[in-house]
Amino acid sequence: MNFSSKLLEDAVAEFAKLPGVGQKTALRLVLHLLNRDKEEVNQFSKAITKLRNEIQYCKVCHNIADQPVCEICSSPRRDKSLICVVEDTRDVMAIENTNQYNGVYHVLGGLISPMDGVGPSDLEVDTLVERLAGNEVKEIIFALSATMEGDTTIFYLNKKIKHFAVSISTIARGIAFGGELEYVDEITLGRSIATRVPYENSLTR
């Protein structure tokens, strides 16, 4: 693209580095910011710099937090004997929004993915093992994506922690609520028949 201004070109190039943002979208966003008040634009860039410079990660569960220990880990009402292992903070938010979970979390910070060069040492694995060594934990729930990377990570972590006296579970996989059978893929449908649950159990949501 032929930019009429170097400043404009630089700003567009920076926006285009964001995932899923191409040159045209970047230009649209930058022109939108140009039409906003200077004060608002300063607030925008300050919020980002401040986040990057001042963000903390909870010492216990490694979730994004404003304090050294996050609200969930420091809450007396959460069940510390139950740890849900997730990939990142988005998964914590998704599970919190269900209002169905009262335990604590452990944020791995990614999934094992040799293709992307992510190995176990890049994730918060050692600290998970340390938490289990404390004897307070009774159950571990793996709530990872149902992908190759998620399965690999569960396989690896399971090997690491199976000698502890904790029960290990993964979240249920099957047909989504509201899902129509004819549109479900074969693997999910096949597995959901193999891992069928007694009717009474399925009613307790």
Next chain:
Amino acid sequence: MNFSSKLLEDAVAEFAKLPGVGQKTALRLVLHLLNRDKEEVNQFSKAITKLRNEIQYCKVCHNIADQPVCEICSSPRRDKSLICVVEDTRDVMAIENTNQYNGVYHVLGGLISPMDGVGPSDLEVDTLVERLAGNEVKEIIFALSATMEGDTTIFYLNKKIKHFAVSISTIARGIAFGGELEYVDEITLGRSIATRVPYENSLTR
């Protein structure tokens, strides 16, 4: 959404103000920035603040520029007797990319749109009239969107400038190159028959 951090929430809220960016996309972009180096994030926000604070608009054509008069207006190789009237800088870039136009531009900064509260006084209309009063201009080309707002703006501007001794034209409307007739809407197809051009003329691209 339940954010675990106020800093994160603020940054997401700022991103979600951008057009076409919802809460989920904003969160994805913000988490991406969190994983980047501090230096890179500072560069990102500095590029935006710098653009907003230091940007200039060309005194002649009102296009975005780094100097008081933009490169196109100050170039001795451009034909100053031909002015192309466009909505914003994106249109200038689009036309420049064709390499078919050697005149100069006039950037209105928007289109007349009563629905959005944009009237003629919000656009660079008076400065266009001033440019025409200088007697140097021979032709005006309206290259505005083929929408209600674009047509209204052309109608208004035409009334304002028709007493000057300049020829007034609009860019040609019709079937796009590579377009298949059966997918073209009725209005475009109907008008393209009514405004048909001699075969010889259609060959000179």
